[in-house]
Amino acid sequence: MSKQINVALIGNPNTGKTSVFNALTGLNQKVGNYPGITVEKKEGICKLPRGVKAHIIDLPGTYSLNASSLDENVVIELLLNKNDKDFPDVAVVVSDVENLKRNLLLFTQIKDLEIPTILVINMADRMEYKGISLDIPYLEEQLNTKIALVSTRRKQGINELKQLITNFKEVSQEPCLNASQVDKDYFEGLRKAFPNQLLYKLWLVITQDVNFGKIDRNEVEALDDFKTKSKADLKRLQQKETIKRYQFINNVLKVGQTIDSSKAKDLRTKLDRILTHKVWGYLIFFMILLVIFQAIYDWSSVPMDFIDSTFASLSEWSKNKLPAGVFTNLLTEGIIPGLGGIVIFIPQIAFLFLFISVLEESGYMSRVVFLMDRIMRRFGLSGKSVVPLISGTACAIPAVMATRNIESWKERLITILVTPFTTCSARLPVYLIIISLVIPEGRFLGLGYQALTLMLLYLIGFGAAVVSAYILNKVLKIRSKSFFVVEMPNYKLPLFKNVGLTVLEKTKSFVFGAGKIILAISIILWFLASYGPGDNFNKAEEIITNEYASQQLSEEELQQHIASFKLEHSFIGITGRAIEPVIRPLGYDWKIGIAIVSSFAAREVFVGTLATIYSVGNDDEATIKNRMAAEVNPILGGPLFNFASGISLLLFYAFAMQCMSTLAIVKRETNSWKWPLLQLVFMSSLAYIVALIAYQFLK
């Protein structure tokens, strides 16, 4: 393998760092995780002139090298560890021309690490609009660097940047200021104690909890001839250091940058006046939510129906074409429907991420966070919890992933724990069929009872999320640094390429991540429902044929009886009857029990399982509904699905943690089994108790 140039892209959030990454790598990128943690690792390959290749890492956005989150830690750990295989030959710091001053802070810190550093000044197309002009040669000289003036929007400056990366050896490694002046005695002591180490590196190691190479913090503190400082003193020094850096930057920009504010036009003020208004702000937010819901439920129903029928016919086709046998059964009854169950969510997930990424790219999301923070804080949540709670109405999986930018671990954890209460799209099929069975069709004030029930269930879900957040906030004893700083970025028109790549990436990660689990579960379920112990299962055909011998049954009816008898004595049937005593007080029989157990993989499996159990060969809703309506309660007589058991089931599904994939994603995001298990126990017990009370009151 020829030598690649390792490039690290570093920059503040909202500087268009990802646009630069996309412009450099195009589709040659992949997203993974840093080992052991859930921080996304984006890397890609960029072809440079003369056949050279650059391996580019898009590091998480950070405001400085003083880490305050897991994402930011990744940046420091990489930059401090020369032995890391990704250690950059050259660092590219991306800055936004409108926030140059703030962006340069990080730049001066990276220069102090003596890594060759190129400065990208991005969004150059905004310069004229904002009346900014720059003296590039002066800035290059003062900052000891090479500068690329880039506009990803107008596709300018990317080739120049590639050229600079190719010739990275010409870029200076000299720092541009001497930060150790903030406390000469202290740094002199440090230098004497570790003559071979970079001073700024030492300083970073002392002030953060990062390990690098052989020197770690305790070792620094253990040295006799070196006087350590208290935490408060260190913090004061960090403040002094920051002030010093800003003094330097101010002096450089005083000459190198001129802003003619008379030329500046300000869209921000006008838009903010409306979008963060105490009435209009909420109203507009509400309207945007309506559009999103409309898209997720309505627009995605067309592709979803298409996917559904495609998989059904694929299943049918392979059943007819392939030789009969265990493998064919597994394929047609287990794997293909299992895959279909994953693929069917792609339209909704893609739509959801399309909207979320547009809202984020445009800068609007920060305004929502700003509007909602005070209200959400009453419940132990953050303004930043709004995004996951909205996403949760489509699917809890992407919603849990969307909690990452919440700084406070406690607020983030609570958000993760309560998000599955919001009514996700998988609950809909269950709700719809039960509502149509047990809720009368009458109207109240012009609104149908059935529609009102559905709306009520949404409200119950959201209410449960908020109330549990309130309780968790009181119960959880987690001390985490609680601060809230949100940058309010400029409004921008989203770049199509960025939005498209985000949608593609998130959808892929859903299909392959959660998909593996859903597929595995559906194979296991198929196995459990297709095999059983003992004669009852294995000689089902004989038994049933004898039993109905006196009746004139058509072949089809006989087959249905056999299938139903087999299911009853399969592993899953036995399980269903074993748990029957537990669920009887809720008004369910063993068949509903099986449906509940199997729908643990995913809620919508409930309808499918009942369809199989009631021996209906197809998914036609009317038929399942008629069969369900005809079911008789084995003990009390009367219809099994009556008002009491129906309401009990609805409430059970409103609260229960019936989703394997969500548990898996919560495990991944919290890095512990403790939280998903807590979630499972808490939500399931709540569901059980509420359903029990409802049934006992109503029966």
Added chain:
Amino acid sequence: MRHTLAHLKRGEKATITDVSSIHIPLKLLEMGCLPGNTVELVQLAPFQDPMYLNINGSHLAIRKETAKHILIEKVDE
């Protein structure tokens, strides 16, 4: 009386004088919240919290509990 950032009214400007409290995250300083810089309250969210600030051209929102640790001197206009 000592003024803090939490006292600032909408549209008012002030100069930051002291940020040495341990309740102020370093991140805020790094975003430009430093002594000598001008701060303007752009907007207050409903219920008067959080505060949307413009500090020397840097736009950010912080909660009031943080703002009350930042000392300021109001600019008379």
